Structure formats: structure tokens, C-alpha cells
Amino acid sequence: MILKLLRKMAGDWFLAGMIAAVVLASLFPGFGAAGGAMHADVVSDAGIFAVFLLHGLALSTRSLRQGMARWKLHLLVQTLTFVAFPLLFIPFKAVFGGLVPEGLMLGFLYLCALPSTIQSSVAMTAIGKGNVPAAIFNATLSGLLGIFLTPAIVGLAIDMQGAGGMPFGKAVANLATLLFLPFVLGQVLRPVFGRLAARHKKGINVFDKLVILMLVYGSFCDSVKSGLWTNNGIEVIAMTIGGAALFLGMALFISTKVSARLGFSKEDQITAIFCGSKKTLASGVPMARLLFGAHPALGMIVLPIMFYHQLQLFVCSIMAGRFASRFDAPTVPDASGAGGPAVAAVRVRSQA
Template sequence: MVGKILEKIAKDWFLAGMVLAVALATVFPEFGSIGGAMHAEQVSNWGIFMIFLLHGLALSTEHLRRGMSRWKLHLLVQAMTFVVFPILYFPFRALFGGLMPPGLLLGFLYLCALPSTVSSSVAMTAIARGNVPAAIFNATLSSLLGIVLTPSIVELIEGVQGTGGLPFGHAVVNISLMLLLPFVLGQVLRPFLGKLASRHKKFINTFDKLVIVVLVYGTFCDSVKSGLWTHTGLEVLVVTLGGAALLLALALFLSSFIGKRMGMPVEDRITAVFCGSKKTLASGVPMARLIFGANPALGLIVLPIMFYHPLQLFVCSLLASRYARRDTVSASPVADVMPGTAVMEAVRVRS
């Protein structure tokens, strides 16, 4: 099992790219910082616009329509994403707030407020033989709701303006222009370019990841210049990993437990687990720049989602494989899946 996970890590250039981006930002912060030779502001804005334009082109509206009928499932997924996660932040802050710098604690709030992923949620649901149309619908709905709800939650709990970010109204407008507008434009152009986008899904996924790596580099360049590594140490990374693992374990357990108590079929519970526990890095890094502006702690703010993202991929890969074997392993797969155990196994491998 450990060997397979290490093999996946070795093959995943995206995770290696994020690590390299942080390393390069540490050594060459001037190049990618605001006002630097890379012109990070323009590169980031155009990259974000193209990501969501291509996602709009590639997403089938027919799949969305087919997944709309499972209202209990949709309610659970969206409640997990935008209600349960923010509620979990309060005991998390009470327990660990004294161990973290303020920027990192704000990053965990931001993590709790983020929408779900689209591509990995759907992919894991498909591998686990869950309700794929419902996964597509929920992941997409979560992304759209997050345009308003993510900055609203941060503003409600902490106050964006108090964190050195943009005013709430400006943040929502900027997010809508940078994320929603290109997505809608992609949907409008889908009848003309949809088939072309479908044939080049691998290119779209690769482009998506490359832009995120560039965004991570630019974000950390600004933070390194502001003293990110001189004011924090290794203990911050350890605390971040532990906090991300704890939140993921709680989310996996609660989504599975509540789905079972609501009497959902196995396929819907699988969808709830994978869509209700995920948080998006693809939207998270761009939205952080739009919500928090030139906050000098931006590198710390995005650190929790950078840890949570690979961790959720590792753990959910293990769970998806277990779910896929449910006919031969157990008549009650959800009861057999141990989210906390899977999370801790992944943490031990990473550390």
C-alpha cells in the first residue's frame, strides 16, 4: 500500500511543481512578486480567466440536468461545504489558535469557506461507483455558490477588511468577473467549441495545473519578500499538516455518518463523502488573491489548502478503491471505511 502511494507521488508532477514553485519563490522572490519582471498580476489574471473559460467549454449541461433530482444529497453536500465546515472552524480555533500565527489561522478559516472541487470529486465518485451525475451537479453548484458564499463566510467570521483584504462588495465583483464571467462565456460557446474541448481534456487539465503552479509561485514570492520564512519555522508546516488532516477526517466521517442516517443509498453516500469533504485548490488560490488583496500573509493564508489538497487526493484514492470493491469486501461498505484511519495513514506516508 505504501509503495503504491509513493509511486503515485512520484508520477504526479503537479505536486512536485507546487513544491518547486515554493522553493523557487524562496530563492528568487523578486522575479514573481508584484511589480517584478514576471508581471505576475497580468499573468495570474489571464491564467485564471482561461482556466474557467475552458472549464465552461468542457462541462456538459446534460450531465448537470441528470443529477438535479437527488435533493437530499444536494442539501447534504452543500451544507457540509458551506455550513458544517465553517462551524468546525470555531472549535478548531479554540483548540489550536494559540499555536498558529494569525495568517495561518485565517488560512484555515479560508479553507473551511472554500467550495468543493469539480474534477477530482467526479473522478473519485466514478472510481468508487457512486452517483456520477449528482457528483457533477453538486461540484459545479458548489463552485458557483462559492463565488458569493466564500467571501461572505470570511467576512462574517473575521471581516475581510480587517485582514488587509478587499472590501466585501469589491471581492465578490472581482471574483464574479474573473471566475463566473469566463465560465458562463464558456457555456455560451460550448455548442460551437464543446466537441473540440472534449477532445482536448488532457490539455485543459494540464493547463489548469500549470496556471495553479504559477499562481502558487507568485503568491509565495510576495509572502517571502514580506518575511514568510524568517517569521515562521518548521513547526508551522507540522501544525498545518496536522490541522488539515484533522479537518479532512472530520469531514469524511460526518458526510458518511449523516448520509447513512438520512437513509441514502450507497451510491449517494459515496457522492456525499467525496463532494462534501473536498476543497478546491484550483479556485482557492485565485480567490485568495481576489479576497485578501496584497495581504503580506497571503502565503500563510493559502498554506492550509495547499496541504489539504494533496492529502484529500491521497486519502480519497484509498477510499475510492475500497468502495469500488464493496461487493466482494462487505455488504456495508460505508461502515467498513475508516476515514480517520485512512487520513492518518496518508499523513504518516507524507511525513
């Protein structure tokens, strides 16, 4: 299983693209930096608007309605995402604040404040035989709430540290204009263009990833010009991987224990685990560009979510496979032989 996943990641063009974007930004930072020939600000805004317009076109409103009833599950997932996760940052900063560079620490704060991701949350829930309609609803709700809660959480923490940052009102206005507005517009246009979007789902997914790669490149161009690599070494990468793995492990542990303690069904537990531990790269990089603008450490700020994204896919793929295997386990007739194989077959069907 692990070797299969490693081979899959090795052939992932998006992962290779992120590495290439960082390398190109390190070699040619002037082109994509603020004021460069790429005109990163204009191109980035246009790309972000287009991505969320297409997200709105592609998302089924019927699937959202089907998942709305499980309010206890929704409350748990959103609490994990926007309360428990940000609270984990407090002990992390207390322990590692003297070791982790300021820009990278801001990146970990930003990671904790991000909403869940739609695509991989739903995909992992489906593979693990969880509650897919509830996963769709939760991941979508998380993305919409993140437009308002992510800048609020980051702004509150920055103010507590006595640092400057984009005003909350301006941050929300930027996110609403370039994320929420096109998403709503896509939903409005869905009756007309929804089938067209469905037919070109793969192309939309590719475009989505290309925009993210462009944003990663632009973010690192600004940071490289500000001394990202000259002022920091390989230890930054090691810190980022270690910190991302630590946050993922804590999130999976908490979501697993709490959902089980609340007595959720196995299907709802799987949904809570995958939706409550995920963080979005697709929205995270565009939001970082809008929230932090030309911040000199922007490249370092997005590093944690870049590594967290790959780790969550790797670990959660293994977990989803194990969850799904519960349906493959052979059933053993009871000692009395009552019912024999017929009872075993009924048991398997009842589990499904």
C-alpha cells in the same frame, strides 16, 4: 494499496511543481512579487480568466441535468461544504488560536470556506461506484455558490475578529468577473467549441495546473519578501499538515455518519462523502489571489489548501477503492441451498 498510492504521488509532476514553485519563490522572490518583472497581477488575472473559460467549455450541461433530481443529497452536500465545514473552524480556533500564526489561521479559515472540487470529487465517486451525475451537479453547484459564499464567510469571520479585509462587494465583483463570467461564456460557446475542448481535455488539464503553479509561485514571492520563512520555521509546515489532516478527518467522519443516518443509498452516501469533504485547489488559489490581493501572508494563507489537496487525494483514493470492492466480494449461497449459484449470481447483478 498505500505503497501504490505513494509511488503514484512520487511521480506526480504537479506535486513536484508545487514544491518547485515554493523553492523558486524562496530563492528569487523579487521576480514574481508585486511590482516585479513578472507582472504577476496582470498575468494572474489573464490565467484565471482563461482557466474558467476552458472549464465552462469542457463541462457537459447534459450531465448536470441528469444529476439535478436528488435535491436532498444536494442540500446535504452544500450544507456540509458551506455550513458544517466553516463551523468546524470555531472550535479549531478556540483550541489552537494561541499556537497557530495569524496568517496560517486565516488560511485554515479560508480552507473551510472554499467550495468543493469538481475533478477529484467526480473521479473518486466514479471509482467508488457512487452517483456520478449527482456528483457532477453538486461539485459544479458548489463552485458557483462559492463565488458568493466564500467571500461572505471569510468576510464575516474577519469582521468578527476585528481585522481588515477586502470589502464584500468588491470581492464578489472580482470573483464574478474572473471566475463566473468566463465560466458562463464557456457554456455559451460550448455548442461551437465543446468538441474541440473535449479532444484537448488533457492539454486543458495541463494548462489548468500550470496556471495554479504560477499563482502559487506569485503568492509565495510576496510572502517571502514579507518574511514568511525568516519569521517562521519548519513548525509552520508541521502545523499546516496536522491541521489539514484534522479537518479532513472531521469532514469525512461527519459526511459518513450524516449521510448514513439520513438513509441514503450507498451510491448517494459515496457522493455525499466525496463531494462534502473535498476542497478545491484549482479555484482556491485563484480565489485567494483575488480575495486577499497582495496580503503579506498570502503564501501562508494558501498553504492549508495545498496540503489538504494532497491529503484528500491520498485518503479518498483508498476509500474509493474500498467502496468499489463491495462489488468484488464473493457471495455465499444460503444454507438451504435454494437457488445455489444461480441465486448468488442474481444477488451480484442486483447489487450492481
